[in-house]
Amino acid sequence: MITFLHTAKANVKRFEDLVRKYDEDVEIRHFVNEDLLRYALAQGTADSESFQQETAKIKNETSEMIVCTCSSYGDECEKVDGIERIDQPAVEYLVKKYNRIGLAFTVKSTVLVSKKLVEDTARRLNKDVEISLIDCSDCWRFFEQGDPEQYEKEIAQIILEKNSGVEAIFLAQASMQNAAQHLKTLDKEVMASPEYGVQEFLKRLKN
Numbered sequence: 001m002i003t004f005l006h007t008a009k010a011n012v013k014r015f016e017d018l019v020r021k022y023d024e025d026v027e028i029r030h031f032v033n034e035d036l037l038r039y040a041l042a043q044g045t046a047d048s049e050s051f052q053q054e055t056a057k058i059k060n061e062t063s064e065m066i067v068c069t070c071s072s073y074g075d076e077c078e079k080v081d082g083i084e085r086i087d088q089p090a091v092e093y094l095v096k097k098y099n100r101i102g103l104a105f106t107v108k109s110t111v112l113v114s115k116k117l118v119e120d121t122a123r124r125l126n127k128d129v130e131i132s133l134i135d136c137s138d139c140w141r142f143f144e145q146g147d148p149e150q151y152e153k154e155i156a157q158i159i160l161e162k163n164s165g166v167e168a169i170f171l172a173q174a175s176m177q178n179a180a181q182h183l184k185t186l187d188k189e190v191m192a193s194p195e196y197g198v199q200e201f202l203k204r205l206k207n
Contacts, residue, residue, distance in 0.1 A: 156182035
């Protein structure tokens with residue numbers, strides 16, 4: 001079984017579809033706590049206490065793999081045993097392969113958390129990595145308005161304009177994944193965390 005903690009309802013279908021793309025049989029459970037994201041958006045930082053309460057509740061219901069899909073709470077995952085973060089596998093892949101990474105984001109509470117993950121991973125792998133921030137925060141309003149197509153197109157447009165000097169693009173949030181389909185003409189690898197993360201975590205379950 002694989003259990004997901006989401007901070008946006010839209011991610012339930014996204015991750016359900018991704019898991020089923022690679023495994024038709026594994027049991028999937030979804031927990032959603034949108035208050036966590038609302039707090040992060042309002043305060044610019046994670047709500048540690050509420051996150052710990054939420055994960056404790058989930059751990060009471062399952063002893064199997066739990067994956068948090070919200071990058072703003074990545075650091076909080078590190079503080080709780082048994083909680084995986086969806087962006088770790090993608091960052092591991094990018095740091096091993098590239099030296100100059102563009103970190104694109106639409107929620108500012110994600111920036112320092114994602115940047116720290118890249119830096120910590122590079123340090124562990126003894127790599128020198130240069131991070132360029134690509135601010136797509138103006139696009140978040142389209143996500144809040146329930147217009148994912150415009151959200152993705154706007155993200156892609158900003159990345160097309162601001163990708164100089166990097167070798168690859170990391171889409172820091174799960175909600176940004178589909179922007180990659182509008183970047184197929186870009187001569188750089190564009191990596192989002194959901195699909196790669198799901199594949200890696202399913203491999204771990206099977207092993």
